[in-house]
């Protein structure tokens with residue numbers, strides 16, 4: 001029996017009891033409660049202090065063009081984006097920066113930090129919000145998409161200082177409510193829609209929710225990129241050292257339209273979940289297109305995402321993660337329909353020469369990934385750590401599934417003409433027809449499995465993994481094994497009607513432990 005422990009709990013400090021205790025301790029210190037104070041007194045004092053903290057938190061208002069006295073105090077006196085950039089020192093932990101809908105032609109330069117448990121929020125206002133709608137100058141049209149498109153002048157939002165711009169939360173409030181857009185006119189090196197540029201490092205605890213991180217590519221799968229663009233750029237290499245950023249949470253976001261989807265030299269201890277990642281390509285031969293180009297990055301949880309139409313390499317490891325941050329946990333996702341016949345899921349680059357991982361690949365669905373799932377390129381591509389494991393995955397119409405895999409694998413489901421590398425004691429070979437409800441079309445596909453229970457179908461053929469309250473859910477929130485046995489693939493079969501676009505809100509994983 002295996003016992004694969006994922007010893008890293010990304011984001012644990014955001015919500016841990018210890019962090020909450022630290023906050024309470026700091027807040028209550030000036031009260032000087034006597035040691036025999038009644039609990040009710042303490043509670044009352046604590047509530048009063050919370051109110052005091054709340055009263056101190058300020059709201060700042062930004063519009064595409066400055067208004068009135070340009071001091072950010074209301075919509076009538078709103079900052080422009082340039083004014084926000086030059087006045088970040090006024091924005092304190094706990095404050096909220098409201099961005100009115102519209103198109104901004106100046107990018108946001110993040111230099112100011114919130115604090116643990118007291119983040120700075122950057123939000124689009126909704127008509128249902130009491131605070132921004134009560135501010136002078138409110139107009140209902142402010143509740144519309146925020147588009148940040150600075151042309152060739154800068155990234156739409158960027159960091160380039162050590163540690164600055166930590167403890168921030170970006171929230172578009174609705175799908176793509178805030179759009180950071182890399183303009184087709186960009187020509188500078190390594191543009192990113194959300195860009196951690198050279199000079200940065202140490203950033204931590206930054207959350208993105210309902211953000212559209214968009215490259216210049218229109219809604220197509222092949223695009224002649226003018227620069228090496230990425231929806232998410234983490235380029236923390238300072239010329240001699242790889243720095244890192246950590247505890248980055250990306251959820252309910254879209255990442256699309258770049259040469260790479262993610263280009264990272266130092267992303268660690270972070271989570272990407274419930275997001276759509278698609279249309280990653282370059283027909284410009286100067287820019288090689290990968291789903292993720294990964295140096296020095298690890299301890300990443302990638303779960304409950306829909307990934308499609310990437311061009312060549314998928315997770316592309318050019319070097320292993322740094323010491324203590326090498327694990328990748330990839331579970332509950334659907335990867336489907338590469339846009340190119342050489343598309344693959346994961347590859348080790350020639351010259352990598354390191355041991356990569358461990359990499360845990362559980363309960364994913366792979367459909368039409370033509371070249372390979374796990375592969376290596378060139379000479380000395382290194383290896384996948386032998387403690388890596390792949391179980392409960394569906395591989396349908398996929399080439400060379402375990403071509404280069406050094407980990408273990410079992411309880412996987414194969415079919416549709418794919419090449420199976422090695423044998424599995426509990427592997428399942430599919431029937432002629434796919435096991436999916438409806439597998440075709442980027443927007444119409446439904447990779448939930450049919451309810452048939454048979455020797456050549458994936459329902460009830462998986463192995464039960466640990467019931468830690470998280471890995472045992474699928475992306476729709478259905479409990480794996482609720483009918484007694486785990487299914488293979490991203491979805492547990494259920495007769496319950498579910499919404500096609502889920503808005504799940506599970507708590508970030510803590511002390512994840514996978515085993516059986």
Ligand SMILES: [Ca+2]
Pocket residue numbers: 459460480481482483484485486487492493
């Ligand atoms: Ca089942």
